[in-house]
Amino acid sequence: MKLLFSTDIEKASDELKELLGYIDADLNFKNIKADIKTATREIIDVIGKEVYDHVADLYDEDKTEDDYEPEEYELIQSVRYPIAVNAYRLYVPTNDLAQTNDGRKMRSEDNEKSPFEWMIERDNKEQEKRYYRALDDLIRFLDDSKAETETETTIYTIWTTSDKYKESQKLFIRTTKDFREFYPLESRYLLLMLNPGIAFCETREILSRVGLVKFTDLKTKLQENTPIEEEKDIKLISLIKEACVNYALAWAIPRMSIQILPEGILQGFTSERMSTKATKPSMLSEPEAARQVFAATCQRVFLDIEDLLKPVPESTDDISINPTINYGDKHFSAT
Numbered sequence: 001m002k003l004l005f006s007t008d009i010e011k012a013s014d015e016l017k018e019l020l021g022y023i024d025a026d027l028n029f030k031n032i033k034a035d036i037k038t039a040t041r042e043i044i045d046v047i048g049k050e051v052y053d054h055v056a057d058l059y060d061e062d063k064t065e066d067d068y069e070p071e072e073y074e075l076i077q078s079v080r081y082p083i084a085v086n087a088y089r090l091y092v093p094t095n096d097l098a099q100t101n102d103g104r105k106m107r108s109e110d111n112e113k114s115p116f117e118w119m120i121e122r123d124n125k126e127q128e129k130r131y132y133r134a135l136d137d138l139i140r141f142l143d144d145s146k147a148e149t150e151t152e153t154t155i156y157t158i159w160t161t162s163d164k165y166k167e168s169q170k171l172f173i174r175t176t177k178d179f180r181e182f183y184p185l186e187s188r189y190l191l192l193m194l195n196p197g198i199a200f201c202e203t204r205e206i207l208s209r210v211g212l213v214k215f216t217d218l219k220t221k222l223q224e225n226t227p228i229e230e231e232k233d234i235k236l237i238s239l240i241k242e243a244c245v246n247y248a249l250a251w252a253i254p255r256m257s258i259q260i261l262p263e264g265i266l267q268g269f270t271s272e273r274m275s276t277k278a279t280k281p282s283m284l285s286e287p288e289a290a291r292q293v294f295a296a297t298c299q300r301v302f303l304d305i306e307d308l309l310k311p312v313p314e315s316t317d318d319i320s321i322n323p324t325i326n327y328g329d330k331h332f333s334a335t
Contacts (some may be wrong), residue, residue, distance in 0.1 A: 006061040019084040039086035048164035082134035089127035139188040197251030243301040250294035
């Protein structure tokens with residue numbers, strides 16, 4: 001696996017410092033290289049091997065910024081930045097302590113003070129949020145990188161033909177715009193992370209209610225951008241999307257880090273005694289309570305789908321039941 005950093009340790013250290021302006025200038029790339037490899041594998045899992053290999057082929061450690069086309073350099077930096085952020089956040093917790101022959105020792109300098117535990121915890125959360133923002137910026141860059149002409153293979157075509165991208169386009173919820181119809185969401189990365197929950201909703205709940213024929217027909221029309229004219233189908237797609245959004249959020253709450261989920265879902269996860277914001281400490285029941293809200297909404301939408309698909313009973317005039325009987329006769333009794 002080719003890394004997007006120079007094989008020369010000193011030069012690689014400078015590249016790392018360029019990306020992460022908040023780290024000490026004397027941080028040696030050699031110490032963080034193992035975490036760089038781990039972070040690179042995580043990036044490949046997100047954007048796919050096809051995209052990463054293309055960027056790795058573009059990167060030349062002997063080139064400077066001026067030697068690249070502006071778009072090429074921006075692409076390389078867009079991929080390197082989340083790798084650097086994630087590697088650093090993986091590396092820094094173990095660097096807080098000195099690993100000595102006599103065990104772990106707290107580092108202490110005359111002009112420095114060891115941080116309180118809450119300071120470390122808050123910084124860890126901010127580093128994690130920074131990583132998610134970097135991933136989101138990367139995916140947005142790939143989404144928006146469509147060239148004016150398609151005469152040559154671009155990173156956009158590589159991205160949109162990759163397995164990772166194609167998997168995300170097979171669902172009823174394909175874009176953040178689709179998601180925002182029912183819940184505020186701006187992060188493209190989070191949407192990719194929610195894809196398994198959306199897929200579970202489709203296969204475990206929607207398919208059995210809608211039926212394979214209708215399910216396949218609606219998906220095909222969406223993927224081919226075929227106009228949907230029937231009012232019932234338009235309503236059905238809207239209900240399916242609403243169900244998928246709520247199901248995915250309920251699925252995500254017990255599985256994902258709170259740092260990646262929208263801030264409105266869960267709040268108050270820092271102690272009032274350790275935060276300048278003085279937020280109320282979280283109760284253990286809050287995540288489950290939030291999950292139940294989305295799950296309950298999802299169940300309501302499932303009922304709406306079932307009601308929408310119920311066959312309309314055929315109305316039969318009384319006279320067609322038995323034309324020899326005068327049902328309007330006051331002496332007539334059905335018993």
